[in-house]
Amino acid sequence: MKKVTFLLAAILVLGVSSIAKAQNNGNGNGNGNSPAQEDPTAAHALNISISSxxxxxxxxxxxxxxxxxxxxxxxxxxxxxxxxxxxxxxxxxxxxxxxxxxxxxxxxxxxxxxxxxxxxxxxxxxxxxxxxxxxxxxxxxxxxxxxxxxxxxxxxxxxxxxxxxxxxxxxxxxxxxxxxxxxxxxxxxxxxxxxxxxxxx
Amino acid sequence: MKIITTILATLLMSLVLCQQASAQLDEETVHIGFSLPEVALMDVEYIGNGTIEFELSPSAESGGSPVVRQLTSQEFWINYSSALGKFSPDRSIVAQISGGTLPEGLELYIQATDYSGNGEGKTGASVGKVKVGSDPRPIITGIGSAYTGNGIGNGHQLNFEIDISQMEKVSASGAHDFTIMYTLTDN
The missing domain is CATH 2.60.40 (Immunoglobulin-like)
Structure with missing residues (x-):
């Protein structure tokens, strides 16, 4: 029973580690390291030039x-x-x-x-x-x-x-x-x- | 990394369980709890200066319509990480124009590609070609718990198009700068 419990505990800890890694992978500019895990916006510029x-x-x-x-x-x-x-x-x-x-x-x-x-x-x-x-x-x-x-x-x-x-x-x-x-x-x-x-x- | 994590976790749990086993000989259960907060992270990755530039040029022959040319060849990719609660609805990514206005007579369209990259989970699906204005419009929907992978080549590539909708309203008004904002949202 103890062995089974150890294995279960190890698997759970590994599972948390994998999820944390996944969060880091998906973000540029270091967003994945944010403990808040809330940065749902991003932006970039667009320019249009019109001449006569x-x-x-x-x-x-x-x-x-x-x-x-x-x-x-x-x-x-x-x-x-x-x-x-x-x-x-x-x-x-x-x-x-x-x-x-x-x-x-x-x-x-x-x-x-x-x-x-x-x-x-x-x-x-x-x-x-x-x-x-x-x-x-x-x-x-x-x-x-x-x-x-x-x-x-x-x-x-x-x-x-x-x-x-x-x-x-x-x-x-x-x-x-x-x-x-x-x-x-x-x-x-x-x-x-x-x-x-x-x-x- | 995984091996180290496995060893550390096993040692940690062994220590805890050994202490408990010695103190409470009649107990053999271990209670383990952890929490995974909801995650909503998004970023736009690009090659170049991060500005998309368009120009209206004369047509090759008299009488032809103006040609809308994209001056810079750049790649823009949306990356995101999303962890949802058990009963939370899927997420979407919406796009809108902020910090400026589109010149009169022109329309901006954004089309996200379907997901590709090194991520996992329930990544979103492209809505297709979407007309974007000052109000947020979804460009990617159906995002569950997933991550796209980070950087160029991961997630959804963004393609941009400027169409002339009302020629008579197009004016030689010089350069127009504005911002496209993206939001990972809960509905």
Missing amino acids: YSMIGLAGSNQALAFEASAAEVAGDKVVFTQSSGSTSLWLNYSAIAEGENTYKVTAKVTGDAHDGLDVKVNVSSASTGGAGETGTGAGEIILTSTESDVVTGIGSCYTGAGEELGHELTYSVSANEDNYGDIAASSPSLIVTYTITDEN
């Missing part, structure tokens, strides 16, 4: 557009331009992160050869679905000139999606300016339209 940026691009399979003037079929009619090559629609894509309540806008201008008596127009649609955030407002149809014109305004933190059918659809047209019809000359002017995203405020 804006970027813009055009999508379209053929971005070299050509328009041709058709000779009037009936004497007395005005000249009419039709698109002869290039994509009939281009798509304005952009991404931006704004600071606070600040916003961005997109402007456009044309450079290149003189085209007196002709209006180069672009119709800027509202933003398509497929993006997210505070996309801007399309200006509708405007006449492009050599000075910057606002084509999209009120752009906050957003992205339109990248590619065709995403962002703002751009549809171009060329027409005679009736107030300056007399300035139209038989020629082949070549123009470049430049879009820029910039701070609006």
